[in-house]
Amino acid sequence: MRISVVGQIEQTCDSCGHVSSNKLWRAIDLVERPQLRTWLAEGSWASAPCSKCGAGVERAEPLLVTRLDPIAPVLLAVSDEQQDFDKAVSKMQPVLLQVQHALGRARLSTPGPILRLTFDVLAFAATRDLAVDVKTLPSVDSIIEGSRHGSAELYKLFLIRIRKSADQRRFELALDQLLTVDGPAEFERILQTHPELLSQAARDEFSNRAANVAAGPIMTTS
């Protein structure tokens, strides 16, 4: 089953009001389609000329990107940092479910939370080694030198967001691993690596996941 999703999306031109319907990527999985990393980095997907008046029409539709990097496996890009993210997530719910289902077993090594970023930051992130950047947190000045998108500060914010969500991601990964356990030794190893799994909150969350796993496990937001 294909993981990446294309959809027919209606977009309205701010200049002339013309509504056009275009085929757009709604979800991209970069393990399935590694060649799309270059396309993401190029950034022109974030807007398209109006077919009637030629003015640039900004993409309004969020873009789900999975497995850009193991350090940030689930990303939802939106046009504007100020946009209501919960609203964007709920709008994308059908796509999220489709992607989770299509990931199959790989879903269990693709933990949440769903991290937000802007289109510009996504384009820039596609050119970077995220693991190195999250570890070293380069200064905004040094990011600006490499960024073509003038979004250095937002990129830095994104790096901090990845850092802050590390515990949650680790926890979710551990819960997901428990669902794939194939023997007591493996079970013991996971518990030793993740003592936080013994908390009541973890037990409740695990029961919830185990009940839902057949229907496709959930992805959480931070």
Ligand SMILES: [Zn+2]
């Ligand atoms: Zn127009």
